[in-house]
Amino acid sequence: MERTLGMHWGGANRQDLRRFLKISAAFHALGLLLLIFMPTLPKLAPPGVIMVDLVASSSLVAVRPGPSAPKPKPPKQAPKILPAEPSTPEPSAQPKPTPPEEEEPADYSDILAELRSELGEPDVVPENEPVQTASLGAGFGPGRPVSPVVAAWMKAARIHIRRFWVVPPGFRNQSLETVIEVELDSGGDVRGEPEIVRRSGNPWYDDGVVRSIRKASPLPAPPEAGRWTFVLISDEI
């Protein structure tokens, strides 16, 4: 194909090439002009990682066994002496990575405030709580950038599911973790059966996870319809 193209471009019709180059130059110029004269454009694309929670991400990566490896028994953890209010985590208590570059973190307060007012309830999560990300796929490790739109939806979805997820005291802080894939339509409705892709080892906990997703439908409308992954951890981080 390449050779054919080369022959073609170098061959009879040089006018075509010129015409194409002109169009191309025009578009480049247009792009440049847009970049220069639209001051809001750079704000649409904030650079780099927004927020990273090394603890959550690394633990997710660490406990993810290979396809044949047995699930390691969740280790007994040192007791977490939690603040009086269990649902308000204290990010400063967790080791946080230093950002690789000196960058201004993006400000989502507007989006989140909007979401919160949409949800019609005060946010139980502190504003500076890191957006926890995790991915099952290779190549999506800690520190991978998440767009503000996706990050805001993830946070809204998390708050939403929390409201429907009953976690009896006996399950809390038992290091149980269920990974579930959910087919969402563009409105946030759960389509079909949520699929547990990794079990916690406690079937009643897993049942509770499916129950919570069912009860939470419709979720906040996702950035894109399709399969989304949720990790429900029993520990009150």
Next chain:
Amino acid sequence: MLKRRRSVQFMAVSGLVLGTFAVGPVGEALAQQRPAVVVTPGRARTYRAAVQIFADRSEIPEPNRAPLFHANLQSALEFSGVFALVSHKAFLGPVTSASLDHGPPIVCSDWSQIGADAFVEGELIIGRELSIEFRVWDTARCVRLARKRYKQPLTADKGFLARRVADDIVASFIGMRGVASTEISYVSTRDGNTEIYVMAADGSRQRRATNNGSINNFPDWAPNGEGILYTSYRQQNRPFLFLSSRGRNRPGRLLKRLGGKRAEYRGVFSPSGNRIALVMSELGQGPEIYTVRPDGRSLKRLTRSRAIEIAPAWSPDEKRIAFVSDRSGSPQVYVMDVDGSNQKRLTFQGSYNTHPAWSPDGHWIAYESRIGGQFDIWLIDPESGVSFPLITHRRSDESPAWSPDGQVNFPLIDHPRSDESPTWAPNSRKLAFSSGRRGRADIYVVDVNGENVRRLTRGSGENTSPSWGPFPR
């Protein structure tokens, strides 16, 4: 040829356009694999249950029978701490169950819409015996979690079946049986003498188990639930172990074989029931810890110090025994192997720690600790250096204490009066204890996270020394 050229041009141009405009943050993230949403628990801890009044399908129905059963069932479900109940006023569906086999299929949305996680329907039939059948539904997934039938003689306690059903409903949701149908024995002076009593774990059906006018103390359930071991001064005015039995074992004094020239202060059955850990002293000597078979054979002495050694508590695997010794100068909790070897001090904080109780799941030892003149119940992880996370909702700002070997322990609950004598429910999710917080000693239960405190005994007299019995068979 021309067509292909044009398409190539189009591709190149559109590529440029896309490159300039479309590769914004959203496109980039979505093009990649989607990140997973991590969710941690919120505040919701209790499931909501919509429980119908069971259909009375007896040949001669009685208007009060089903509602009475329903009241017992509701009370037992609330006792579990796992369920809160949806009011009948909120029901979209019928309040009373239809026939289980011939009724219409259930409409899950009727129940999920009113916020019920669980829907319970059932029927009771009184013929030659009482028969109960019930079903538990998970409304969100629209799945039937349990269907069971129980029968019992008409003369038996009907509340027991209601508590039994409640415990099964709990098990169907959390995989761990509730303990409403278990029993607690305790000591009470309510009739003037110090006698052993028994009640249901939710405080109902309180009744006397001994009636000898002497001093009776330290009840301990036989693991099969068929008897209670206790200490009584009814013979020679000296303490000996007795068995109160409702099973095959003969009631009466237990270790006659050991002779009468000793004082048997306290006995505790091992989890299998094959041995008893015994606090006993030869005349003129301090109490030491022994193990012995229930028939009095195979006596083994485990402790040999000049100190006072009391309060043995078996580990669930029967390999170790926690006990209390004042060999360091103050009473502290120790752990030893079942042959008496490997004795190791466990508690270091506080000048008075006693009454250890090993949880049936092995994770914790509950004990009472005196700080500032009052006793509180504390939990400690018996394994060195490893602790199991537990949340406490304490009213004071007292911080947890670290013992020198790195173990953490913290009070279960705080209050102005002493809590004493902890004993574990067989599912390790609740404890009972005696407390003088009302001015006189009463028996209380509490969830292992320090929530859901509930007083079981009322009225006059001191109620002390609870022992939580096993699951009913």
